[in-house]
Amino acid sequence: xxxxxxxxxxxxxxxxxxxxxxxxxxxxxxxxxxxxGSNPITANGVFYEEGNIYxxxxxxxxxxxxxxxxxxxxxxxxxxxxxxxxxxxLIISAQxxxxxxxxxxxxxxWVNPTMSGQTVTNGVISGGTVTGAGSGVLLLDSGAxxxxxxxxxxxxxxxxxxxxxxxxxxxxxxxxxxxxHGGITVPLFPTQTESAVMNFVITGASQTTGAAADxxxxxxxxxxxx
Numbered sequence: 602x603x604x605x606x607x608x609x610x611x612x613x614x615x616x617x618x619x620x621x622x623x624x625x626x627x628x629x630x631x632x633x634x635x636x637x638g639s640n641p642i643t644a645n646g647v648f649y650e651e652g653n654i655y656x657x658x659x660x661x662x663x664x665x666x667x668x669x670x671x672x673x674x675x676x677x678x679x680x681x682x683x684x685x686x687x688x689x690x691l692i693i694s695a696q697x698x699x700x701x702x703x704x705x706x707x708x709x710x711w712v713n714p715t716m717s718g719q720t721v722t723n724g725v726i727s728g729g730t731v732t733g734a735g736s737g738v739l740l741l742d743s744g745a746x747x748x749x750x751x752x753x754x755x756x757x758x759x760x761x762x763x764x765x766x767x768x769x770x771x772x773x774x775x776x777x778x779x780x781x782h783g784g785i786t787v788p789l790f791p792t793q794t795e796s797a798v799m800n801f802v803i804t805g806a807s808q809t810t811g812a813a814a815d816x817x818x819x820x821x822x823x824x825x826x827x
Contacts (some may be wrong), residue, residue, distance in 0.1 A: 615634065617717065617781050629766070638739045654679075656822040663727070665805040671709060673719055674818040676726030676802030684770065684795045690736040692824040696804045699778070701750040704817050705809040706743075710757045710774060713737030715794055731804050738791045741774035743783060745808070751779035755803060755818075760825025760826075761795070768792050 644697050655677045666674040675695065684690070699706050714737045718731030748780055754777045763769035769792060775785040801823065805816025 602629055618627065622663050623674055636713055637827075638700050639820065651824060651826040654823045658820050659818075661814075661817045662821065664805055664814040666819045667807075667811055668730075669806065669808050669811045671707075671731040671804035671806045671808075672690070673726060673729050673731060674803050674805045674816070675821040676707075676719070676794075676800060677823050678721060678724040678726060678797040679716075679801065681796055681798050684761035684799070685764055685765050687764075688760055688826075690758065690770075690826055691801065692826065693759065693801060693803075693820060694754070694820070694822050695756075696752065696820040697756045697805075698752050698819065699746065699748045699750060700807075700812065700815040702810070702812060702815060703747050703814050704807055704812050705745045705751055707745060707806045708741075708743045708753060708776070708816050709739060709804045710741040710755055711737055711804065712759065712791060712799075713800050714739070714774075714802065716800070716802070720748075726800060726802055731802060737793065737800075738760045738772070738789065740789065740791075741776060741786065743776050743778065746778050748779050753778045759801070762790075766795060768795050770795075807816060813820040 602759045611616055612728050657675065663674045665674070693710060711731055711734065712730040713735070715733045715735030717730050720727050737785065740759070741755055743755070757772060757774040757775070758778065759770060759772045769790065772789045772791060776783040803821065805818065807815035
């Protein structure tokens with residue numbers, strides 16, 4: 602008998618979108634289409650599913666408070682067990698601007714830091730501060746920056762490596778302030794517990810002056826890749 606592929610399903614009245622999804626799920630779970638017409642069963646012929654897990658935009662969305670601490674500008678909780686297959690991971694992008702001051706400013710991206718005063722609603726972390734890396738890892742640190750009303754961007758890749766349940770990951774990051782590229786970090790290999798939730802947050806600080814809104818977040822997106 603003829604296998605019920607997408608064309609056959611459409612012929613009997615199945616909506617195209619549903620037929621496409623059914624074919625993808627049958628031939629290659631977590632794959633949405635093929636590259637160059639390749640067989641979706643071959644590893645190099647598959648576009649694996651990916652998309653926004655979390656995305657916010659604002660003018661501003663958030664900013665550091667009038668203190669010298671690492672204030673949480675945005676964050677997300679990744680469910681336990683999400684990092685179960687090698688190369689499954691996250692692409693984290695955060696962008697904004699510095700306040701119109703010559704103060705020292707800093708932004709950082711963390712996984713599983715020690716947090717205080719934060720609120721978690723439906724997996725979204727807001728408010729509060731990071732008091733240290735704790736059992737987590739500081740993935741990106743801009744260091745002291747003095748840009749006056751210039752833009753900034755912070756970008757981190759975080760992915761599972763190795764066998765399922767081995768608690769082994771990879772991460773690498775880079776940042777830009779104004780027209781200056783801050784370079785890329787050396788690869789990090791965190792060993793966060795994969796059977797537990799993972800908290801990813803970005804912080805901003807006016808670490809010397811304590812001026813509010815020295816680090817402003819306008820855009821924050823976390824993309825999941827299979």
